[in-house]
Amino acid sequence: MSEYDLAIIGIGAAAFSAAIKASELTSNQMKIAMIGYGALGGTCVNVGCVPSKYLIEASKSFRNAKKMVYDGMESSVTIDFNEFMESLNKFVETEREEKYTKVLKNFKNIDLYDGKAKFIDKNTVTVNGNKISAFNFIIATGSKTFIPDLKGLVNYYTSDNIWTIRKIPEKLAILGSGEVALELANAFSNFGSEVHIINRSNRLLKGFDDDITNELRNIMAKNGIKFHLGVDIKEIKNNKEKKIIFYNGTEQPIDVDEIIVAMGRQPNIEELCLEKAEVKYNHGILVDSHMKTSCENIYAAGDCVEQELKLETLAGKEGAVAAGNILGSDESINIKEIPWAAFCEPNVASVGYTEKELKLQNRDYIVRKIDLKNVVKANILKSNEGIVKIISDNEKRILGMQIIAPHAAEFIIEGVYLVKHRLTYDDIINTSHIFPTVAESVKIAGQSFIRDISKMSCCME
Amino acid sequence: MTKKVELRVYGMTCDDCVAHVSEGLKGTKGVLDVIVSLKDGKAEVLINDAVNPKELENIEVFKKPSHYKAQVRRVKDE
Known part of the structure; x- marks a missing residue:
């Protein structure tokens, strides 16, 4: 039996973050087993953030080249989608090699095991029939795509395998209205697909105010995406050419070339035999604010945890917090300080x-x-549909920020500092912002607390 | 009643580290004896009732900015 100071079950963002943090805190003296299966790096680098952002950025580039937004310019552009997707997959391979495979080689204290871990007791797992024991455990097994039980849903893509597609679908249905659905809708729409978003829920995204999601829906609809929200899919009929989606609330079924299921993700915990280690779970593993499970020596981090947000950055943070707490720290995560973004256009x-x-x-x-x-740079970009919304308490402290804007994912960090450090809208106003930038919109929104911004000149302090 | 606590100690790389960790443990109220092993990355600490074994993980020598870390592995009544 192999014995370790720490066994990490998982090979994704939370697992790597935990392993590196534990190594750093112990001068690489903590003997660590990292156990998992599939491609190193987990969801984010292989089938999540990395390929999806590559796809979106490339699709924007294609759309912008096809439809020049400035007067006096014309262009013609073509796409070899097969070649493009090959390049996307090569990019993913490179990033995985650089950010995971090579990184792991720097840590001689970490042994990698390829296989599924199953608990025997709170200090032991089996992997491919071999026993591995550890004094501490961190479970970081991530999540998997949720597939609904729908009659006729047999031939479809998910965010796990859409990277194998080699032809731009003429008509595409996306089941779901969360961030994955919106991002893929945006990308394929940019590439020229007629995209239909279909979902039982009436809303886009979770965790936003209705004015924000309504605005986003309007902008995406103007850009050509068709929404069918608040409907129940009854059946999908498949013939050689098309997939025909029948649902209530419409006169006509929708026929499409391809379907992407993007109805959320669920924690990947079924095969861990958590009962053997007395680790409690519901849909995901239950943890306290320190990422500790119901078992004293077992922590959990990332998408396998019972929590609303499934984010690579949050997973990484949780992995590091779990490792630190195992080694005597007293860290917890305030979920209200964690930023969130969807990379649809606008962000x-x-x-x-x-x-x-x-x-x-x-x-x-x-x-x-x-x-x-009201933001000059957004007007220059000819992408001025969007909102910046800031909420403060009665003492002017910023409680929250929601943005729809080009590059919003890049500058929401200003909101993170404001919320994390309990800063005020006076702090926004008294801080110089670069003009002209889209990020200046935060300053203008801050100024709107104290004056009528329609009476402001550029760079008004 | 005395107890023997086995600590896994991380971060020690030389005899000076051993001396530093030993001194830190010996200077703790309730600690009666200390044996530190560089090779095993462990410390055996004899304590009396005045100290909770878990508290040894957070004594000065194991707190930032120190780079040493410790975790209780076993506690035995002596």
Whole structure:
């Protein structure tokens, strides 16, 4: 039997973050087993953030080249989608090699095991029939795509295998209306597909105020994406050419060339035999604020945890926090300080509380919202549809920020600092922002707390 | 009643480290004896009732900015 100081079950973002942090804190003296199967790096680098952002950025580049937005310019552009997707997959391979495979080689204290871990007791797992024991465990097994039980749903893509597609579908249905659905919808729409978003829920995204999601829906609809929300899919009929989706609330079924299922992800915990280690779980593993499970020596981090947000950055943070706490730290995560973004165009990003949450908590707040048309850089980019919404308490402290804007994912970090450090809208106003940038929209939204921004000149302090 | 606590100690690379960790443990109230092994990365600490074994993980020598870390592995009544 192999014995370790720490066994990490998982090979994705949370697992790597935990392994590196534990190694750093112990001068690489902690003997670590990392156990998992599939491609090193887990969801994010292989089938998540990395390929999806590559796809989106390339699709934007294609669309922008095809439809020049400035007067006096014309272009013609073609795409070899097969060649493009080959390049995307090569890019993923390179990133996986650089950020995971090579990184792991720097840590002689970490042994990698290829296989599925199953608990025998709270200090032992089996992997391919071999026993591995450890004094501490971190479970970081991530999540998998949720597939609904729908009659006729047999031939479809998910965010796990869409990277094998080699032809741009003429008509594409995306089942779901969360961030994965919106990002893929945006990308394929940019490539020229007619995209239909279909979902039982009436709303886009979770955790945003309705004014934000309504605005986003309007912008995406103007860009050609068709929404069928609040409907129940009854059946999908498949013939040689098409997939025909029948659902209530419409006169006509939709026939499409391809379907992508993007209805969320669920924790990957079924095969761990958690009962043997007395680790409690519901849909995901239950943890306290220190990422500790119901078993004293077992922690959990990332998408396998019972939590609303499934984010690579959060997974990484949780992995590091779990490793630190195993080694005597007293760290916890304030979920309200974790930013979130979808990379559809325009980006949508948020941090902190929404109005909806504050209302539910009966808390006093002040809200200001500015239209992106007030932002010179957005006008220069000819992408001025969007909103910046800031919520403060009565002492001017920023409680939350939601943005729809080009590059919002890049500058929501300003909101993170404001919320994390309990800063005020005076702090926003008294901080110089570069003009002209889309990020300046945060300053203008801050100024809207104290003055009528329609009476402001450029760079007004 | 005395107890023998086995600590896994991380971060020791030389005899000076051993001396530093030993001194840190010996200077703790309730610690009666200390044997530190560089090779095994372990310390055996004899304590009396005045100290909770778990508290040894957070004594000064194992706190930032020190780079040593410790974790209780076993506690035995002596």
